[in-house]
Amino acid sequence: MTYRLRIDQLxxxxxxxxxxxxxxxxxxxxxxxxxxxxxxxxxxQPGFRTLxxxxxAYDMAEADLIEETAA
Numbered sequence: 001m002t003y004r005l006r007i008d009q010l011x012x013x014x015x016x017x018x019x020x021x022x023x024x025x026x027x028x029x030x031x032x033x034x035x036x037x038x039x040x041x042x043x044x045q046p047g048f049r050t051l052x053x054x055x056x057a058y059d060m061a062e063a064d065l066i067e068e069t070a071a
Contacts, residue, residue, distance in 0.1 A: 003066045005039060005046055010065065013058035029057045 010025075021026045026036040030053055038044040046054065055065060 002069050003045070004069050006065055006067055007040055007042060008055065009060070010058070011040070013060050013064075017058060029053045035046075 004031070006055075014020070014025050019028055022036045022040055023033050025031075025040075026033040029036070029050075031050065035044075037048075039046055039050075051062070051065060055062065056062065
């Protein structure tokens with residue numbers, strides 16, 4: 001399965017939780033700020049562990065966080 005992070009949904013969930021910066025997201029999720037920056041700019045796609053951390057941090061369903069794309 002090929003997928004992409006739904007950055008808009010992640011940003012909306014983060015903002016709703018009061019996290020309006022990449023640094024705030026990184027602190028809540030437990031990732032480095034550069035890693036979060038790459039995710040938010042679409043430069044990298046999250047692995048399973050990162051997806052799990054994002055889902056838990058913002059109480060998101062998998063379908064809200066990623067979408068399947070054509071290979």
